[in-house]
Amino acid sequence: MEKYDNYIYNKIFKKEYDIIVIGAGHAGCEASLAPARMGMDVLTMTVNLDHVAFMPCNPSIGGPGKGHIVREIDALGGEMAVNMDETMIQIRMLNTAKGPAVHGLRGQADKKKYHLRMKKILEEETNIDLKQEIAEVLVVKNNKIKGVISKTGILFKAKKVVITTGTFLKGKVIIGEATFNAGPNQQYPANKLSSSLREIGLNLRRFKTGTPPRINKRSIDFSKMQEQKGENDITFSFDSSPLKRDQVSCYLTYTNQKTHQIIQDNKMRTPLFSGVIEGVGPRYCPSIEDKVVRFPEKERHQIFLEPEGELTGEYYVSGLSTSLPEDVQYDVLQTITGLENAEIMRPGYAIEYDCLNPNDLKLSLETKNINGLFSAGQINGTSGYEEAAGQGLIAGINAALSIKNKEPIILKRSEAYIGVLIDELVTKGTQEPYRMMTSRAEYRLILRQDNADLRLKEIGYRLGLISEKRYQKFIEKKNAIEKTLSFLRDFQVTPTPKNREKLKDLDSGALKKPVKLAKLLKRPEIEYDDLRFFTSKLPDVSKVIKEQVTIQTKYKGYINRQKAQIEQFKRMEDRLIPKQINYDEFENMRLEAREKLKKIQPRSLGQASRISGVSPADISVLMIYIEQKESEKKDGEN
């Protein structure tokens, strides 16, 4: 039996795991499922089994950027998309008029059903032991993770540990003048784990986020609000069948001057302005008091009512995130059209929590200092279920790969939003809870939600996370796309009177000489099905394939422009920096650059070039040093 002198525990658990995942939120679930499906023995510890895959904030998943991530998770063999398809109560596609790259899937979740199904998936996964345990101490020896000690004194040993604690670390809930130590939704906070993380040398910071009140359905006057219905025939997963159930609506209303006056009058009672809140909050998720104070010229703010599920009458008042005292929350609600009689069931609150500095991580999401310790999700400074799940999946995969002595999966910025997300966290760090937005991706047109499977499914399959059946279906789809595209490239339309007449009907320019079908499809006014007129041989393909072929044809010029940019930068991205590099030796490199490089330890020249404070000249110098080292090494070998 191994001895850990400084650690106090009652008993060592009988079994040594491959991987322990601390937390069973959106990051934790993916971080558990992926390695389990890759054959690893996984222990998932959660503070409360009734909160597996719990949504402490709004009951929705997706939106631009976030919806993209969900589809990427699906293509890589994660669970979020499927779980959503199985349990959601509404789905819509946002941004349909703004270009194919920014279409955003957004679904209304049924919180309870979402949780229950995900819990069941974990329970049924034979390689996962799901336990209600509070992790308190990380056991580390010689900078290597060895296991986790629970609150009840059991030492669970493991080769790797993934921490996905969300907002639980020293969680502090704030409602007006009232504050108390708690995790989200007044759960038990993880107070001791913070100290343990600090002891093993990780830097902690304090972030803040918030949530609006939940109100009772019977106290809402929906007749005064604008209804927003769902749409049919769309799903998150590439492999789900379309939703066949009645969808639930959301409702829109607005704040007004009276609302804003009440907030202004109570400004000094809000923790945000009275100084009670110390943590850094996200700019994109401002509380209503923040919005009113920062944008006084705005006459109204939008309020969006979302059902929390089908089995409850609780409604989430989106747009009204707040830490105002509960009595003021009542006053505020009463000024809003349709909410005059709103009955609060749970007040809105702000929550402060400890999180890591993602600069302490590698691109694999393993910590730089502690071998075998990974982290994912909100603890890494992000916000959002989708961002958490994306990281959880990658951390889980990489924990498994490192046990198998394989290179980690590092998605490129030109490959996936998840790649953009992790690259930015690790390379640039974040000063506020980080949320994905499509504008963060420089190759947005390549990273579409419609082609996430084409970008990533191969990787998911190779990892063993996509079943043979799903993979075959994907290959068929890919072939159909290729075949259709090649037909469009080859088939020629001649300017016969009949064809010219048809084009006239379509309000399209006249045909002077023969053109390929692809060229016709490029015209903005022509859709795939219009082409059938010109040839009966046009492949009769599914809606999804038509869409894919149409996008790839219509926007080819723009897509190629971005591909060329990717190609141009590939040299830098592909050039890896040796792991053993000692930046202190580079006496001629600018000190600032040297220190930044030392801290971030970039994996490639591409990543190095994104570090703020590292100039192109520094990169040149770095490149020369690398060449020098490598040829010295070669000379040594000879």
Next chain:
Amino acid sequence: MNKMKEDTIAAIATPYGTSGTGKVRISGPNAIKIGSKIFQASSGKKLLQVESHTAHHGYIVNPEINNAVDEVLAIVMIQPRSFTGEDVVEFDCHGGMVPLESVLELVINNGARMAEPGEFSKRAFMNGKIDMAQAEAIIEVINSKTAKSLSIAIEQLKGGLSEKIEKIKDDAVELLAHLEASIDFPEDEIEGFDSTQLHQRVKKIEEPIKGLLKTAKQGKLYQEGIKTVIVGKPNVGKSSLLNYLLQENRAIVTDIPGTTRDVIEEYINLDGIPLKIIDTAGVRESEDIVEKIGVKKTRNSLKKADLVLMMLDVSQGLTEEDLKVYELIKNKPTILVINKTDLDQEIDLKQLQKKFKEHPLLWISVKEEQGIEELKNTILDEILHENISSDQDVMITKVRHRNALQNALKAVNSLKRALDNDMAHDFLTIDLKDILFHLGSITGETVTEDIVDRIFSDFCLGK
């Protein structure tokens, strides 16, 4: 050592400042092809055909307009036997920044990329042309060159260019942030732009870029020569002025096959600025200049003139003819040159000043070599004045800046096409980011973070 696949780069390889000769170096897989496009050897040989390590006399010619830019010595070095280990072409040009920059611009326009500081050395190192002992030295070169180019860049950005660029960038960022905010927060209320508003916004970005590029026209003039037309009555002293300027400042006179000249053209070099002097020879013997000016060719050469020297004779009064000539050219940058101050003054000073108050007036005597220096200075003033006139108080002089602005303008045009084609807003952001990228390359700043910050400072977003 593995050779990395590189593009073709170019730069002025001799120190900044005036010197006897200067060197423009091109290195990379397309170096010889690019060099060949713009070099016409006196021997008639193409650079693509010459042997490695040979020097060739000839001219750098702008292939688009078939105009000579400089007389040079071209040296070809085929890889790996060159400084960088790649194909290299070097042009030994006349010194002074003007010819060097002009040659460099042609090289860039024909497919090379501006080299970064120390990039030649870096490539030499990468291709194993420099041994390890020299590596540290190269790093020092990069560091010092970076510092130097930084100070040069700061120097270049003086005089308000930086502010101008920042202003354009700011307008572009504002528009981009607006589009991005509505893309990333579709459920928030963000007032969209209609097509007219978008066009207005784009115009706000386009016009100052165009304005700055207009100032860059001066660079173009450097390259092509400033077309200066001398007009005046017979015997007013046009040819003696021309001859005088020529004997003192005869510049490269080209004789490129394919160019035909119907009017006499000569080049002089004025402080590094080539002046292409067009003597309206055809009208010299004529009795009626105006009638002759009606002749198409002369009228054309006047129309194309960048600068007109209108010569008057001090010993004669202003005639009808003079006034008619003036009518034709008065909207051009014009200098009134009153010759023969060695003779008695017949000309009516008051009438002159009243009539020509818009233009500089100079008194010279070619015969006694008086006032010529002043004339030259006035010509320079007028050229520079013309190019920084209108609303622009900032001038683009560097190839790099001009290059960046031209690329920005290309992106603006692409943006306008996208607008005209009713492309979805995501596509507009692609061009806007290109614009910002190119403008940013002048001021040396990246924009991604700006956008996110801007989105949140301009809009109230989120749940």
